[in-house]
Amino acid sequence: MRWFESNWLRHSTHKKSSRRRNYYEQRRTYCKDGRENGLLKGHARNVLTAFEDTVxxxxxxxxxxxxxKLASFSSKVRPARTGRNPITGEPVEIPEKRVPAIKAHKPLKEACNL
Structure with missing residues (x-):
């Protein structure tokens, strides 16, 4: 990040778009991860992007x-069910759909509960 971008982001009074904020947060994460592991910023970005694509x-x-030691990512099928319209109280059929599921493994849970 160049000096004028960081100053503009830090000192701007208008609402920043979430797209721009996410982009800069992502770049900051790549830089931090790369420095900790001895990777160049571009290599760290490529590794994380490849991981995201694979998952x-x-x-x-x-x-x-x-x-x-971290987590497992999968998808589960949520079965069809009958729900209720909160305004009218009428029954509504909710179709079945697949939803993502993430299960934390024991080392991650223990790290959170220090």
Missing amino acids: LKEVKAGGSVDLM
């Missing part, structure tokens, strides 16, 4: 991705 592809295909 999305596997979960979309119905499989699961298991990261040792």
Whole structure:
């Protein structure tokens, strides 16, 4: 990030768009991860992007991705059910759909509960 971008982001009084904010937060994460692991910023971005693509592809295909000591990513089918319209109280049929599921493994849970 160049000096004028960081000053503009820090000192601007108008509402920043979430798209721009997410972009800069992502860049900051790549820089921090790269410095900690001795990677260049571009290499860190490529590794994280490849990881995201792999997880999305596997979960979309119905499989699961298991990261040792961290978490497992999968998708589950939520069955069809009958719900109620909160305004009128009429029954409404809710169709079945697939939803993402993330399960934290024991080391991650223990790290959070120090």
